Every structure is written in structure tokens, then in C-alpha cells.
Amino acid sequence: MATYHEAMTEQLRRVNALGRWQKAVAVILLFLLPFFLGELLTALGSVLPLDFFHSGDRYMFRVLDQAGIYVLLALGLNIVVGYAGLLDLGYVAFYAVGAYTYALLASPQLGLHLPFWLILPIAPLIAATFGVLLGAPTLRLRGDYLAIVTLGFGEMIRILLNNLDVLTNGPRGINNIDSPKFISFDPTTLLPVTTLTDPKQFYYVILVLVLGAIFFISRIQNSRIGRAWAAIREDEDVARAMGINTTTLKLLAFAMGASTAGFGGVIFSGLQGFVSPESFILLESILILSMVVLGGMGSIPGVVLGAIILTVLPEVLREFAVYRMAVFGLGLTIMMLVRPEGIWPSKVRKRELHSADTESGPGELLAGETEARIQLQGTATPLVESQQGQGG
């Protein structure tokens, strides 16, 4: 029958939730969205009597842009929590690092005005450094302690940003951050012209960057690194016994997650034009974690969906803003009780959470079977058959 390689590829294809055609259609729709957004909102507005659907174009795109940034953040946290199984409650710190890096380098604060497109690749490296710095002391910690320490780190960064007035302008934040410049062509004279991006242009920028990030991250998931992370997530001691360098890989997970957040932070800074420590409170970390968990931990489409829902829904229901957080808290608890694997889970996670009781050991945060074992189960038969075929 099939060779080992073909069987593995088949297994991997089954693990990926969306087929190639569905992905292509989704991407095309996303690129065309601005053209039919107006009609779509009017149609929805006639069905649901919410103020949201009658807001202006600019506001709508601002919401979509913010959703895109949160998709990036959720993807990054998905690497740390979903792939490597490290519960990070201080993730927003790296978002802040990215945002403040751009803010400091492209605003009147320090008098520097470096270009957006230069900072965009550099800030993630700075954020990754922070990721390694904050991750290093946590390597030996158990799941719950890891959560608390990362929470503490997140809060420390926020308090530092709030109090280092000389550098960060404290609680007043940094204003007048440069907007990224585009080179487009003046339609009448066909000369290059630099324009500042507006929310609609930002939409395309963010869309391209997010799609790039999704591509990059899904390739990592289906690589040796991704499988090593899965092994660490399932049982760290066994993974180490198998020869996986858990230290390096956990730090790599932190670094990659942090750099994605830094990336998102730079975009956020450029989009909003203003940053303050208030945007980087613990609740943000919890929100991003919720996006990952509610959407489906470890599954890219789930995480993307979770991020979009948790960004757009509060805006749609903005008129009920007072109850928003209370409903969110209640919703989070109910989700955990009813469907803990999330809206669009990876099949492995669904199986883990609804299987018979598995006692958690001291090091485990996420109980369940190993992904490796499941993949092997799928390939055992062809392997045996081909051997028999050759021997027979």
C-alpha cells in the first residue's frame, strides 16, 4: 500500500482543518471584503437592530484592523500555550514591548523618526529577547507556578512602563506616533507619492502580514520543531528522555510567541498613533488567552476565529458596554464547563478533553494522549503491510 512518507502526509492533511480550496476561497473573500462590507453591514443591520451596523466606514475598518492585530497576538500565544503547553499569563508584556519600541523610535518622544518598515522586522527581535529573558527563569516551574510568574512579569513590565516617566512618559503615554508611509502612485501625474496609511489601507497591510504569519506558523507546527513541542506538551520528562532539548525548545516557543506579539505591537502603535500602559493590563493577557482557548487551543483556524469573535463581538454590542466584562467572565466560565476544547478545536484536543478521566501528574497542565501516538497508530498498518509485502 502506501509508503511511510505518504501515510504520514495523509495523516497530517487530515489533522489540518481546512482543505486547500476552502483556504483559497477564504483568502480571496478577505481581500475583497472592503468592497462589499457596506452592503453586508446594511443587510445585517436590517436583521439585528444594533447601532454597530450603522457606524461609519472608518470605524468599521478600525475594528477589522484591531481584530487583525489580535489574530496575530492569538497566533503567537497559541505557540506558547497551544503548541508548547506553557501557560503564559503575562503575554501582553511582549505586545507592550513591540508597541513601545515603535513608539519610542518613531515619535517626538526621543526625537527619532525611523521608518515603520524598518522597525517592523527589528522590534520582533527585541521582543524575542525579552521572551527569552522572561522565559529563562520559568523553565523549571510547574504549570500553575509558571502561570503566576508570567503573570507577575507581565505586571512588572506594565508597572515599569507606567513609572519610568523619563523614557515612556508614564501614564500619559506617548502621543503623535508616526503613521507608516506608503509609496503609491499619484493617478494623474504617475509620480511616486508618499501617503499616510488610513484604516482601509491598514486593513490590507494587516491582512497580508497575518496571512504571512499564519503560513509561517503552520509550517512550524508541521515540522520537527512543532512535533518536539507537542512531545514536550504531552510529557516533558519523556520528551527529554527521547533526546529533545526541552530548554532550547521552550525558550524558542517563548521567543517565537514574543516576537509575534512584538510584531503586532508595532502595527498597533502605527495604527493607533498613541500608546499608554493602560492598553497592556493583565486583562488583555487574559483576553488573548481566552481567544486561544475559546477558539480552540493548538488549532490555527480556531485561534483566528476566537480572536475575531472576541474583538468584533464587544464592538457589535458596544451599547451594552457596562455589562460587557461581566458577560465575558460568565461566558468564559460557561465555555469551560460546556465546551472546553473551544469552537474549532484540533481533533487531538477534543479527544483529550472528552476522553475518560486521566489523572494529571505533577508536571502536566494538559492531560491526554500523545499526538505522536495517534499519528503512529495511523501509520502502523501500512508499515506492517509493506513489510509483509516485501517479505511475502
Added chain:
Amino acid sequence: MLEILLKLLPQQLVNGITIGAVYALIALGYTMVYGVLQLINFAHGELFMLGAMVAVFLLAALSISGPVGFGLLVGVLLLLFITSMAFSATLGVTIERLAYRPLRHAGRLSPLLSALGVSIFLQNATMVVVGPQPHFLQDSQHEILPTVAVPFFGLVLTNKQVITLVVATVLMVGLHWLVNYTLFGMAVRAVAEDKDAASLMGIDVDRIISMVFVIGPALGAAAGILFALQFNVALWNMGFIAGLKAFTAAVLGGIGNIPGAMLGGLLLGVLETVGAGYLPIITNGAIGPEYKDIFAFLILILVLVFRPTGLLGERVAR
């Protein structure tokens, strides 16, 4: 400079121990729940806050203006304590039943997020109901317990600090007796050590866990009242930072370890107060008291890195 520091020390210590006693009471709730369930009950801080809120509103409802006689004062305080503690205890048991028990065998992430959800919900529901502004226990028209200085061996304590220390001591001694010298306490220790073996020994594990969720939140509510008494204010989001620091204290002493939580709370209070008091002096104003919160986190991280089982060793199920 050393002279100034030394001269300030006794007063700082007293202040530190007072706030530390409050942290210790909250920390006990965290540590007991973690001991039996291996769950960080994020909602515990909110039970502390609600204890304070209930007391504030109850006192306002009593509409007593001006100082009252000693007997009536004691009566009112007792009423506040009993009501608040009963409220928090009931709420705690309800939360356990609805949000934690169904997830007992669902790994560790689900209950944690469920607890976070309950915490956020309680905070914001409270804000919606009582409003985002601070609520004052006593104002100038309704002051049943004015602050009175109490000289003590050359130090100056306020009567509120004395009350805090006395109540906290009584409660902690009571808990120590309950856990170590009663049959019930033995059952709690058994469940904390090994739930399955305990149930095999005939202990009703669910009932014991419910009782832990009565005692822990009750202590937290008492801490809330003491806090409100000291600082005169109850705010909808004060449970968060207090809860975090109390959890730090519990970890500092050794999670699951009851004397550890007491020690951790006191130690954290002292370190925090002394640090906030001394750092501006030592650094000539460069690092001010607003970095006090970072102190708590730094201590936590240092403890977890160098002595992860805490000062007195942790007591969790193997």
C-alpha cells in the same frame, strides 16, 4: 542614614505585620483550596472584596451616626463579621459547586480559566451593582469607630490596627486548632494529601471540599472587613491586587501549607512596608513607593526560582 532607618524600623514592622495579617488571612483561603484541589482560586480575591463591600453597605444600612458605647460597638462589629463571612462562605460554596466541581477531572487549564471567568464576572457584576466609585466604611457623619492612638512600648498603634491584629490572631489560632486538633481537620488534611485514599477511608471528599470553600472565603471576608476598617474604603477591583499578593504570600510560605500561608502573609506585609518605607530614603527618592507592587512580584519570582517549594515546604497531593 542607618540611624534613621533603625529608628523607623519598629513602626514599620508594626505596620507591616498589620497589613501582613490581612494578607495572611486571604492567603489561608488560597492555600487551603490549592491544598485540596490543586486549583488557584482566582475568584478568592473577589470574595475578599465582597466581604468588605457587604460590611460597608450593612453599616450604612444601620445608619449609626457618631461614636457609640463599647457594648454596642462590639455588637455591630460582630454583626458585620458574621454577615460578611456568611455571605462570602455561601458564595464560595456556590462557586465551587457550579464552576469548579464539574471540572474536577478536566486537567488543570479548564478549572483555572473557569476561576478566571468567575473572578472577572464577580468584579464586574459588583461594579455594575454598586458603581465604580469607592465606597467608604465611615465618613464624617457616620463614624462609629474613630481612629484612636494606642501607645504601646514607645510605639504608636491605632485602635484599628489593634483590632486587626487581635481578630486575625484569633482566627488564625482558631484555624490551626480546627485543622490540627479536630477530626474534621484530620479529614481536611487527608483529602489534601490524597483524595482517592481519603474517600476509600470513608471520608466524604465532596463535603470536605465544600467545607474548605466555607472556611477559606469566610477568612477572606474577615480580611476584607479588617481592610475596610483600616483603609476605610471598598472598591470593586480591590480584590485583584490583594488576591495576587496573598497568593504570593501563600507560595512564599509553601503552597498548601497552612502555617506557611500565615508566615508568608506576615513576611510579605513586612517586606512590602519596609521596602516601601526604606527605598525612597535609600535611593534618595529615585525609587518611590509606587514600586511597592513590583516588590511583591520580585519576591515571588525569587522564591520560585531559588526555593520553589516555599519557605516551609509545600503540601500538595502527590
